[in-house]
Amino acid sequence: MNRWTWQQLHGLEYITVPSWQEKGAQVVFTARTGGLSSQPCHSLNLALHVGDDPEKVVHNRQLLMQLFGLGLEDMVSCQQIHGSEVGIVSRKDRSSGAYSDQTALCGWDGMITDQTDLALATFYADCIPLFFFDPARRVIAVSHSGWKGTYLQIAAKTVQAMVKTMGSVPGDIQAFIGPGIGACCYRVQPDLVQKVKDRFRDFSDIIYEDEHGYTWDLKATNEQILMLAGIPWDNIITCPLCTACYPERFFSYRRDQGQTGRMGAAIALRK
Numbered sequence: 333m334n335r336w337t338w339q340q341l342h343g344l345e346y347i348t349v350p351s352w353q354e355k356g357a358q359v360v361f362t363a364r365t366g367g368l369s370s371q372p373c374h375s376l377n378l379a380l381h382v383g384d385d386p387e388k389v390v391h392n393r394q395l396l397m398q399l400f401g402l403g404l405e406d407m408v409s410c411q412q413i414h415g416s417e418v419g420i421v422s423r424k425d426r427s428s429g430a431y432s433d434q435t436a437l438c439g440w441d442g443m444i445t446d447q448t449d450l451a452l453a454t455f456y457a458d459c460i461p462l463f464f465f466d467p468a469r470r471v472i473a474v475s476h477s478g479w480k481g482t483y484l485q486i487a488a489k490t491v492q493a494m495v496k497t498m499g500s501v502p503g504d505i506q507a508f509i510g511p512g513i514g515a516c517c518y519r520v521q522p523d524l525v526q527k528v529k530d531r532f533r534d535f536s537d538i539i540y541e542d543e544h545g546y547t548w549d550l551k552a553t554n555e556q557i558l559m560l561a562g563i564p565w566d567n568i569i570t571c572p573l574c575t576a577c578y579p580e581r582f583f584s585y586r587r588d589q590g591q592t593g594r595m596g597a598a599i600a601l602r603k
């Protein structure tokens with residue numbers, strides 16, 4: 333049985349993790365359908381920086397927040413600069429980045445909170461969304477792990493920040509690796525392969541070579557990083573869906589050559 337599942341609500345399709353929902357953390361990863369935007373962002377584009385009509389994006393973001401039963405003012409987002417800084421979100425950060433990128437939390441690619449009914453939201457077209465939940469301490473996090481974030485091991489940095497600032501124990505932390513580009517579609521150049529091989533000791537399951545060159549499995553790399561950070565294998569759930577393989581379902585930066593929208597990966601603690 334899959335530990336993640338598709339759900340539908342108010343005309344939107346999204347992926348969630350039912351076992352987390354039961355314990356008080358709601359996960360949403362949106363499909364590209366059900367929104368107002370036109371091509372190339374058709375139709376549930378959630379990012380303001382891709383040239384889409386900002387009014388439509390704000391409306392689409394309101395649709396996302398309806399899945400939580402919350403308003404757009406309850407969203408918090410961060411800049412996502414392909415770095416590895418992870419910050420703590422408190423109640424005073426409510427609405428940061430919700431209506432404008434100018435107010436998004438600066439310099440961060442990951443967010444952690446112990447506050448209820450704040451949705452931590454990040455945006456994707458191929459990069460890997462990492463969701464975290466510590467049911468013992470009631471702490472959640474989300475981190476943006478593209479190739480740079482993966483290389484910089486933002487997954488481990490998120491776990492370390494949860495331990496240091498929230499008192500989480502790695503053995504209690506659950507992780508969900510959401511949809512993102514798969515090894516099937518993520519071709520990389522030899523110079524990057526060498527960097528990956530230098531950084532990750534066990535690369536036999538993360539870099540593949542065929543007659544056309546190399547591919548990199550970012551999800552498997554994040555699994556490896558999470559396990560080395562102390563997360564038990566049974567606590568890691570991975571969605572194998574590749575964003576580049578399903579044009580009707582997902583935006584893909586690689587497939588659409590940069591001209592595309594962004595899906596949302598959001599998580600909120602519930603009462």
Ligand SMILES: [Zn+2]
Nearest residue numbers: 516517574577
């Ligand atoms: Zn693929």
